[in-house]
Amino acid sequence: MNRKSSERKFVFICLAPATILLVLLMFIPTVNVFRMSLYKMGGITNSQKFVGFKNFQSIMGDKNFLQAMQNQILVIVMVTLFTVILAVLFATLLQRGSFKGNNLFRVIFYIPNILSIVVIAGIFGAIYNPGTGLLNTFLRAVGLDALARQWMSEGQIPIYSVIFALVWQAIGYYMVMYMASMAAIPPDYYEAASLDGATEIQMFSKITFPLIWSNIRTTLTFYIISTINLSFLFVQIMSNGGPNGKTEVALNYMYKQAYGNSSYGYGMAIGVVIFIFSFALAAIVNKITDREVYEF
Amino acid sequence: MKNSKPGKIISKIFVYIALLTLAISVIIPVGWVFMASFKRNSEFMGADVSPWALPKQLFYQNFIVAFKDANMGTFFFNSVIVTALAMILLLVLALPASYVLARFSFRGKKILNTGYMAGLFININYIVVPIFLMLSSANKALGVEWFLNNRFVLAVVYAASALPFTVYLLSGYFKTLPKGFEEAAYIDGCGYFKTMVKIMIPMAKPSIITVILFNFLSFWNEYIIAYTLMDGNDTLAMGLKNLMAVEKTATNYGIMYAGLVIVMLPTLILYIAVQKRLTEGMTLGGLKG
Numbered sequence: 001m002n003r004k005s006s007e008r009k010f011v012f013i014c015l016a017p018a019t020i021l022l023v024l025l026m027f028i029p030t031v032n033v034f035r036m037s038l039y040k041m042g043g044i045t046n047s048q049k050f051v052g053f054k055n056f057q058s059i060m061g062d063k064n065f066l067q068a069m070q071n072q073i074l075v076i077v078m079v080t081l082f083t084v085i086l087a088v089l090f091a092t093l094l095q096r097g098s099f100k101g102n103n104l105f106r107v108i109f110y111i112p113n114i115l116s117i118v119v120i121a122g123i124f125g126a127i128y129n130p131g132t133g134l135l136n137t138f139l140r141a142v143g144l145d146a147l148a149r150q151w152m153s154e155g156q157i158p159i160y161s162v163i164f165a166l167v168w169q170a171i172g173y174y175m176v177m178y179m180a181s182m183a184a185i186p187p188d189y190y191e192a193a194s195l196d197g198a199t200e201i202q203m204f205s206k207i208t209f210p211l212i213w214s215n216i217r218t219t220l221t222f223y224i225i226s227t228i229n230l231s232f233l234f235v236q237i238m239s240n241g242g243p244n245g246k247t248e249v250a251l252n253y254m255y256k257q258a259y260g261n262s263s264y265g266y267g268m269a270i271g272v273v274i275f276i277f278s279f280a281l282a283a284i285v286n287k288i289t290d291r292e293v294y295e296f
Numbered sequence: 297m298k299n300s301k302p303g304k305i306i307s308k309i310f311v312y313i314a315l316l317t318l319a320i321s322v323i324i325p326v327g328w329v330f331m332a333s334f335k336r337n338s339e340f341m342g343a344d345v346s347p348w349a350l351p352k353q354l355f356y357q358n359f360i361v362a363f364k365d366a367n368m369g370t371f372f373f374n375s376v377i378v379t380a381l382a383m384i385l386l387l388v389l390a391l392p393a394s395y396v397l398a399r400f401s402f403r404g405k406k407i408l409n410t411g412y413m414a415g416l417f418i419n420i421n422y423i424v425v426p427i428f429l430m431l432s433s434a435n436k437a438l439g440v441e442w443f444l445n446n447r448f449v450l451a452v453v454y455a456a457s458a459l460p461f462t463v464y465l466l467s468g469y470f471k472t473l474p475k476g477f478e479e480a481a482y483i484d485g486c487g488y489f490k491t492m493v494k495i496m497i498p499m500a501k502p503s504i505i506t507v508i509l510f511n512f513l514s515f516w517n518e519y520i521i522a523y524t525l526m527d528g529n530d531t532l533a534m535g536l537k538n539l540m541a542v543e544k545t546a547t548n549y550g551i552m553y554a555g556l557v558i559v560m561l562p563t564l565i566l567y568i569a570v571q572k573r574l575t576e577g578m579t580l581g582g583l584k585g
Contacts, residue, residue, distance in 0.1 A: 010488040011402050014392035018459060019408065021389060025456035026418050027411075029426035036426065090318060093311050107571050108319045111326065114567045114574075115560055116517030118533045122540055122556045123325045126332070132340060132347050134328060141348075168321065176575045200307075229421050233520060237537055251421050258425040259524060271422050 037269035055269035065270060067245050068253040069277075071159050075231050075249060076281070078163045079170065080223040084216065086167070087174035092204055094175070095182040096190075106179070109172035117230065121237040124165045128152050152239060158247045162238070166230055174219060181215040182208060210294045217289050221282045228278055250274045326560075333358055333553040340549040358554035362539075366551055368558055371535035374447060378522075378531060379515040381451035382458075386511060387504070389455065390462040395492055395500075397463065398470035399478070415460030424524050427453060431525065445527045453521055458511050469503035470496065509574055513563060532559050 037056070040049045059065055090109065094102055112120065127134045128151035136148040151161045185208065193203050232251035235241060241248035241256070251274060258267025332340075334351040335358075363369035397409060431443040443449055473496065481491040497504075519533040526534065539555045542548060567574065 007400070007488065008402065011396050011400050014396040014492075015408065018389040018393035018463070019411070021452070021456045022411070022415055022459050025427060025453055026415055026423070026460070029423035029430065030418050032426040032430070033422055086318075090315070093315060097308075097311055105315050105319055106575070108322050110571070110575055111322055111564075111567070114513055114517075114563050115326075116519065116533050116536075116563070118517075118519050118536050118540075119556055119560045122536065122552070123329060125540060126329065126347075126553075127325055132345070134325065134347060137347055171318070172322075225419070229419060232421055236520070237540070255421075255425070255520075259428070264425065264429065267425060275422060 033268045033271050033275075036265050037272045039265040041264040051265070055266050056273070058266065059269055059273060064245055064248065065253055068241075068248040068250050071246075071248055072228065072231065072250040072274075074159060075163055075166070076224055076227045078160075079166045079227045079231075080220065082163075082167045083170045083174055083223065084219075086171050088178055088209075088212075088216070090171065091175045091178035091182060092208060095179050096200065096203075096208075106176065109175055111172065112169040113173040115169070117233040118237055120165060120169055121234055124161070124238065128161055152247075153243050156246070158239065158243070162231065162235060162247050162249075165234060165238075166227065169230070170223075170226075174222075177219060178212055178215065181212045185211050213291075213294070217286070220285050220289065224278055224282050224285065228274065250277075329553050329556050329560075333550065333557045335550050335553075337548060337550050355550065358550040359558070362551045362554040362558060366535070366539055366555065367530075368532065368535050368539075368555055371530050371532045372558065374529055375516060375532040378447050378451045378454065379512065381448060382454035382515050383508065383511060385451060385455040386458050386462060387507075390459055390466060390507075391497055391500075391504075392492065394463045394466035395470050395496055398467040399473075399496075412460050412463045416464060418460070420457045420521060424521055427521075428524050444525055445529050447529055450522060450525055450529075450531075453525065454515050454518065457521070458514065462507050462511065465507060466500060466503055469500050473499055505573065509566070509570060512566065516563060 038050060038052060040051045040055070041047070090105075094106055115123075130136060130148075130150045130153075133151070135151065139145065139148045149157055152158050189207050190203055193207060198206070228249075228251060231249045232255070235247050235249050235252050236255065239247045241252055250270075254267050254270040254274060256267075257263050257270060261267070328347075331351060332347070334354045334356065336352070336355045339345060339349070339352065340347070363372075397405065397412070428444075431449065434443045435441055477495055477499070478491055481495050486494070517533060518531070519537070522531045522534050523537070530538070536552075536555045536559050539548075539552045542552075
């Protein structure tokens with residue numbers, strides 16, 4: 001009996017501090033996002049007025065928000081597409097090819113993932129600078145002057161410049177992930193295929209790809225969530241949505257409304273919409289990519 | 297032989313070209329920032345200046361100016377304090393919680409486990425403004441200025457935001473340890489607390505190191521929470537953003553690139569030292585952002 005009660009005490013003391021912090025700084029703010037989305041909140045006077053779903057109605061007619069969502073969807077689709085293709089390609093090359101410097105390449109490719117998003121924005125500021133930027137001066141040096149652009153302001157280009165930076169930062173991370181799941185494939189599969197005269201491309205499409213498919217499928221959810229987050233951080237630092245909302249993304253618009261504009265209720269309603277959107281998108285992607293899983 | 301020799305060589309060349317292209321696209325921009333941090337301001341402007349030229353001399357004064365005049369020294373100190381405090385708090389809170397969740401059975405365990413799992417889905421970018429409002433209303437209610445622009449509070453927020461993933465990782469590891477150790481310890485008269493601190497936590501060292509590595513990177517690189525909650529006690533990432541904003545108007549390129557180097561150098565050194573552990577640990581699961 002005594003032992004039982006001292007065990008209970010121990011369990012309580014170990015769990016209470018962490019759990020209190022989790023509830024206070026993670027769960028309550030999350031509940032507040034939903035609660036505040038139903039209120040109209042003034043900035044300075046801190047007045048609160050319950051308005052029901054009115055904030056959500058305003059969102060539907062907010063052209064700037066719709067533009068931000070449009071950009072966001074484009075960013076998610078393009079970043080996912082290019083990163084999956086490149087990460088799988090390089091993972092295959094490193095995993096299947098046996099040549100010198102294999103490990104060195106892996107180490108280099110992963111570097112962007114350890115850099116702060118502020119550093120990445122700084123680096124791409126140096127790359128995209130129209131006059132003295134690395135990209136334009138390189139293009140001019142190799143005689144491709146015609147391709148030099150105002151990467152962060154001209155026409156429809158800026159959002160693609162953002163996409164390029166996000167792909168650059170993501171490839172290494174997902175490549176390492178795919179390499180790990182490729183390493184789990186038993187080597188005799190490849191030996192058997194090779195004895196049957198299969199080419200590397202056939203081995204990829206018949207062995208590697210089907211066997212890492214469930215891993216790729218899991219990462220699709222990662223892409224949706226992390227692209228929404230990282231595009232916000234990158235854009236917030238790099239352009240803050242400009243010029244003219246061309247690089248505006250969903251969470252940055254929310255942050256501007258809530259923190260910059262002090263329309264907390266409206267900002268949180270936008271947050272709720274983005275949150276539901278990301279969940280729905282992940283569920284849809286999960287559903288349509290559902291196919292028979294090959295096991296080994 | 298199934299493949300003709302020249303075909304094999306050509307495909308190998310293509311593979312190398314692909315690998316080198318990506319490697320160069322990573323190394324050149326990062327390396328260029330290091331080079332640019334040693335250039336004088338006059339080497340950035342003017343019609344005949346190429347950004348690809350090497351610095352005329354190692355103009356290390358950029359770093360001195362960045363540290364002193366641009367306050368990057370103070371911000372560096374702030375970042376060190378916040379990262380260290382957050383890490384200590386996180387370990388002190390998460391280790392006992394994960395241990396108990398993994399190895400004891402008690403009422404409410406299922407709810408707590410679900411709660412911590414649910415925490416994995418909460419993203420800080422959505423709740424950073426509500427956290428800000430909560431802290432500012434705490435200030436108003438108590439008539440103090442303590443809750444905002446406070447390095448300790450920032451560290452607490454960092455620790456809380458890292459809790460779900462850390463508990464998930466650590467309790468997963470604690471579950472794999474054999475049961476016999478604790479029983480032997482209890483028979484020898486070791487109490488619960490002593491068993492945990494002296495026997496079980498040391499055994500979890502590999503996963504603790506993984507936790508420290510990942511959270512060091514995320515705390516050190518963190519930007520949006522600090523930007524929202526701090527005003528004056530800036531961290532390095534915030535200081536860097538200010539330098540970049542100044543750069544657009546006043547054009548002090550050399551100092552900005554020195555700032556970039558100051559922010560990324562510690563993470564690069566850590567990465568080179570432990571890269572194997574980091575990329576292996578990553579596959580334990582986890583999502584950045």
